[in-house]
Amino acid sequence: MFDSFDLKLLNALQxxxxxxxxxxxxxxxxxxxxxxxxIRRLKESGAIARTIALLSAEIVDHRLRAIVRLQLHxxxxxxxxxxxxNRLEARDEVQLCLExxxxxxxxxxxxxxxxxxFNDFADSELAASPIVRRYETSFVKKEIKNRPxxxxxxxxx
Amino acid sequence: MFDSFDLKLLNALQxxxxxxxxxxxxxxxxxxxxxxxxIRRLKESGAIARTIALLSAEIVDHRLRAIVRLQLHxxxxxxxxxxxxNRLEARDEVQLCLExxxxxxxxxxxxxxxxxxFNDFADSELAASPIVRRYETSFVKKEIKNRPxxxxxxxxx
DNA sequence: AGTGAAACTCTGGCACC
DNA sequence: GGTGCCAGAGTTTCACT
Numbered sequence: 001m002f003d004s005f006d007l008k009l010l011n012a013l014q015x016x017x018x019x020x021x022x023x024x025x026x027x028x029x030x031x032x033x034x035x036x037x038x039i040r041r042l043k044e045s046g047a048i049a050r051t052i053a054l055l056s057a058e059i060v061d062h063r064l065r066a067i068v069r070l071q072l073h074x075x076x077x078x079x080x081x082x083x084x085x086n087r088l089e090a091r092d093e094v095q096l097c098l099e100x101x102x103x104x105x106x107x108x109x110x111x112x113x114x115x116x117x118f119n120d121f122a123d124s125e126l127a128a129s130p131i132v133r134r135y136e137t138s139f140v141k142k143e144i145k146n147r148p149x150x151x152x153x154x155x156x157x
Numbered sequence: 158m159f160d161s162f163d164l165k166l167l168n169a170l171q172x173x174x175x176x177x178x179x180x181x182x183x184x185x186x187x188x189x190x191x192x193x194x195x196i197r198r199l200k201e202s203g204a205i206a207r208t209i210a211l212l213s214a215e216i217v218d219h220r221l222r223a224i225v226r227l228q229l230h231x232x233x234x235x236x237x238x239x240x241x242x243n244r245l246e247a248r249d250e251v252q253l254c255l256e257x258x259x260x261x262x263x264x265x266x267x268x269x270x271x272x273x274x275f276n277d278f279a280d281s282e283l284a285a286s287p288i289v290r291r292y293e294t295s296f297v298k299k300e301i302k303n304r305p306x307x308x309x310x311x312x313x314x
Numbered sequence: 315a316g317t318g319a320a321a322c323t324c325t326g327g328c329a330c331c
Numbered sequence: 332g333g334t335g336c337c338a339g340a341g342t343t344t345c346a347c348t
Binding site: 010013014015016017018043046047048049050051052053054055056057058059060062063065067085088089092094095096097098099100101102103104106107109111113136137138139140141142143144145146147148149150151152155156 | 167170171173174200203205208209214215217219224245246249251252253254255257258263266293298299300301302305307
């Protein structure tokens with residue numbers, strides 16, 4: 001699937017996708033046209049899902065972020081859970097939604113403007129949902145690291 | 158700080174930063190040169206911290222991801238905690254590290270290749286650390302949503 | 315994969331509001 | 332102050348080797 005050039009390229013683009021093909025060619029031992037060709041192929045094939053801008057911590061830190069751990073009722077029809085998932089996915093406040101193992105079933109990272117907005121979210125999406133058994137909230141005091149990056153190596157080839 | 162054009166632009170770039178100034182000019186009512194100028198200013202001022210490529214879910218799903226909730230010992234010297242934070246920050250496996258309120262002190266999202274690698278990580282960084290009192294791990298079964306985006310509006314101006 | 319030319323995109327100066 | 336227009340610089344794309 002990927003040769004070692006692709007792997008280096010994917011790692012580099014996950015760190016900073018703003019560099020030109022020529023700059024990347026200096027890091028990876030390849031001509032700029034080969035770099036450009038590979039980037040285009042990786043985007044077309046979907047290996048690179050999308051490229052996005054991340055805002056400064058100064059802006060993001062003005063939001064109230066919360067980790068919410070959900071326990072669901074056990075015998076839910078698949079349809080209800082799908083609806084619930086779709087509702088969460090549609091909410092702008094939900095940055096991350098993961099189905100997890102262990103005593104909790106779902107974990108959310110929610111970014112709101114303030115506590116009032118968080119309460120509105122929790123009331124309408126969580127407390128009001130018949131499939132949520134209970135939920136527990138921790139608020140984010142400080143972001144120490146946020147790097148979505150997955151470093152690839154030859155084992156990912 | 159930001160006028161309504163900047164806010165629209167920041168929202169658009171958080172969703173997809175691969176569009177040209179001309180394409181963005183069709184969404185936002187501005188000429189392409191004005192768009193390009195604003196993007197450059199937003200990057201120079203640091204409002205846009207960086208732009209990154211996100212890999213496809215197919216690639217990321219081959220990793221074993223875990224949510225780890227940490228409780229620390231209470232009377233830690235600030236220096237020890239700083240060291241601990243720096244170690245976690247330096248580990249590629251740590252995608253997200255948050256200081257939180259509530260019964261836990263720190264929450265991690267960790268991406269490893271397999272359980273063996275996760276255990277190595279947990280043993281060397283968590284179990285071996287004198288400042289960690291206990292930790293609890295949930296593994297990610299399924300990613301339902303992952304959008305780091307923070308939607309801005311006139312209240313962020 | 316690399317080279318070079320064509321096409322496209324961004325940059326910077328100037329007039330305008 | 333910021334915008335739009337246009338020309339030049341820089342970057343990507345494409346045919347060919």
